Amino acid sequence: xxxxxxxxxxxxxxxxxxxxxxxxxxxxxxxxxxxxxxxxxxxxxxxxxxxxxxxxxxxxxxxxxxxxxxxxxxxxxxxxxxxxxxxxxxxxxxxxxxxxxxxxxxxxxxxxxxxxxxxxxxxxxxxxxxxxxxxxxxxxxxxxxxxxxxxxxxxxxxxxxxxxxxxxxxxxxxxxxxxxxxxxxxxxxxxxxxxxxxxxxxxxxxxxxxxxxxxxxxxxxxxxxxxxxxxxxxxxxxxxxxxxxxxxxxxxxxxxxxxxxxxxxxxxxxxxxxxxxxxxxxxxxxxxxxxxxxxxxxxxxxxxxxxxxxxxxxxxxxxxxxxxxxxxxxxxxxxxxxxxxxxxxxxxxxxxxxxxxxxxxxxxxxxxxxxxxxxxxxxxxxxxxxxxxxxxxxxx
Numbered sequence: 044x045x046x047x048x049x050x051x052x053x054x055x056x057x058x059x060x061x062x063x064x065x066x067x068x069x070x071x072x073x074x075x076x077x078x079x080x081x082x083x084x085x086x087x088x089x090x091x092x093x094x095x096x097x098x099x100x101x102x103x104x105x106x107x108x109x110x111x112x113x114x115x116x117x118x119x120x121x122x123x124x125x126x127x128x129x130x131x132x133x134x135x136x137x138x139x140x141x142x143x144x145x146x147x148x149x150x151x152x153x154x155x156x157x158x159x160x161x162x163x164x165x166x167x168x169x170x171x172x173x174x175x176x177x178x179x180x181x182x183x184x185x186x187x188x189x190x191x192x193x194x195x196x197x198x199x200x201x202x203x204x205x206x207x208x209x210x211x212x213x214x215x216x217x218x219x220x221x222x223x224x225x226x227x228x229x230x231x232x233x234x235x236x237x238x239x240x241x242x243x244x245x246x247x248x249x250x251x252x253x254x255x256x257x258x259x260x261x262x263x264x265x266x267x268x269x270x271x272x273x274x275x276x277x278x279x280x281x282x283x284x285x286x287x288x289x290x291x292x293x294x295x296x297x298x299x300x301x302x303x304x305x306x307x308x309x310x311x312x313x314x315x316x317x318x319x320x321x322x323x324x325x326x327x328x329x330x331x332x333x334x335x336x337x338x339x340x341x342x343x344x345x346x347x348x349x350x351x352x353x354x355x356x357x358x359x360x361x362x363x364x365x366x367x368x369x370x371x372x373x374x375x376x377x378x379x380x381x382x383x384x385x386x387x388x389x390x391x392x393x394x395x396x397x398x399x400x401x402x403x404x405x406x407x408x409x410x411x412x413x414x415x416x417x418x419x420x421x422x423x424x425x426x427x428x429x430x431x432x433x434x435x436x437x438x439x
Contacts, residue, residue, distance in 0.1 A: 079134050087137050088125050090144050114143040167325055168195045170395030172291055174323045176256065179287040181277055181320045183262070185299035186327030192293040196258050199291075205254035211264040218272040221265075225257070225276075242276075249280035249288045257290045263298035267312055274317050292321075299326045306416050323392070323413045363390070363402045370404045373427045374411075388414055 079087075091110070098105045111118040116139060123129035124136045168184055168191070175182030186192050200208045207228035211220070219238050226241045229248055235241045249255055259265070259273070273290055280288035292298075305311040305318045363371070375386035392410035393402045412420040 079137055084137060087140055087144070091125070091140055094144060094147065114139055116140075164191060164327055165195070167327065167396060168192075170392075171323050171325045172199060174392065174395060175289045175291055178322060179281075179285075179289050180322045181274070181290040181292065183292045183294065183299070183302060183321050183324040184327070185263075185294045185296055185325070187296055190327045192327070193260055196260050196291070196293050199256075200258060203254075203256055205252060206256040206258055208258040208260065211259065211261040211269075213264060216264040216269060217266045218268040221269050221272045221276075242272075245276060246279050249276060253281070253286050253288065255280075255288045257288060258293070259290065260293045262292035262294035265292075267314065267317075270313060270317050274320055277320065296326060296328055299324065299329075303417070307418060325396075325413070363393075364404070367393070367402045367404050367407055370407050370427075373430070374407075374423070377423065377426055377430065385414075 095104045095107070095110060100106065100109070107121060108118045111121040114121065116124075116136060120129060120131065120136055121140075124133055124140070129136060171182050171184050172195075174180075184192060184195075196208055200206045207225065209221070209224040209228060215224075222238045222241050222245065225245050226235075229245065231241075231244055231248075233244065235244065257273070257276075265273075273292075277287050277290050278284075280286075301311045301313055302318050302321060302324055305313045305315060308315075371386050371390050374389060377385070389407055389410045390402075392413055393406040396409060396413070397403070397406045408420070408424065411423060414420075415423070
C-alpha cells in the first residue's frame, strides 16, 4: 500500500512524527522535489490548527489573519487550503505553512534568557499588589513604557470582581477626571451635573463595597488635586482606617523619583500627606530588571495574561536562608523600633519580593526599605552594625 493512499487519523501525532518516516533531518518537514501526500497535508493542517490554539491573543486563539500575515499568504488562501478548496498552487501554500511552522518550532526551542527576569518582575508586581490589598493601602508600581505595567493592571482587573481601572492621559488627569471615570466605572445610572454629587455617590459606594480595588494607569500624569482626590476616597472608604479600599497606581520612573524625594523631605509637587499613604512603592527598573555590564537596565519583555497566570499559579512556599533568619533576629532585638513587629513585617514583605528560591539578607534589606523608607532603613542597618559587636561580647 502506498503512503499516498493512507488517510491520516487523529492519532497520528504531530507532523514531525509523520515525516520522520522519510528520515527528514532538517528543520523543514517537506522537500521541494517530492509531491505532498495526503498524510503530510493533513498533518500540516493539524499542526497549524494546534499552533493557533496554543498561541492565544487576549485569551482567544490567534486570529487567522495574523497567522496568514506571518506566513506570507492571504487569509483567503490559508482558509481555502485548510478547507481543501484552494484552486491555486496548494503544494506551494503548504510548503510556506510548513516553513513557517518549522521556523516557529525552532524559535520555541531557543533558550529564554529573559525567562527569569519575567518571573522576577511578575513576582514583584503581584507581590506589591498583594501587599496593598493586605494593608488596604495605596500601592505604587513604576517602570518605563513597555515594562509590563498595563498588562498586569488589565490581568488583575480580570482576576478581581471588584476591581476597576481608569487610565489617565495628558488631557484627562485632574480631580474631575477621577470622579467622572469612577462614576462611570461603578455603573451608576443616576445623573448628577455636579462633581460634588458624584463624589458623594462614590464615597457611599466604597463604604458599602469593601471588595473594591481602584487601579490607575499612567498615574504620573495625575495632577496633585487628582492624587488628593484618590487619597480622600481611600480614607473615607473606612473612616476608622481598618478596611480602606486599596488603590494601585501604575506610573513611570519619574513618578517614583518624585515620591522618593517627597518622602525624604524635599519639596516636590506631591505632598507628604499623600505619599505617607503610599505602600509599597516599587520601581521595576531598580528592583526587577537585570542589568548589562555597563549597569544599564535591560528592557522588559512582552507579557500575555497566560504568562502571568502561569507564573502566579506556579508559586511555592518560600524559605529563609540561615543568614537571613539571623538578620531577622537582629531586627527583632533592636531597641526603639517596635522590634518584633518590625521584624515580622519585614519578613512578610521579603517573602513576597524574594529574588531566588530562598529569602536572602539582601531581600530583607530591600523589604526594610519598602517598609520604613531609605533613610530610616539606613539608620536601622547602622544600628545593627553597632549592636552586633555588643551582642557578640555579651554572648561571650
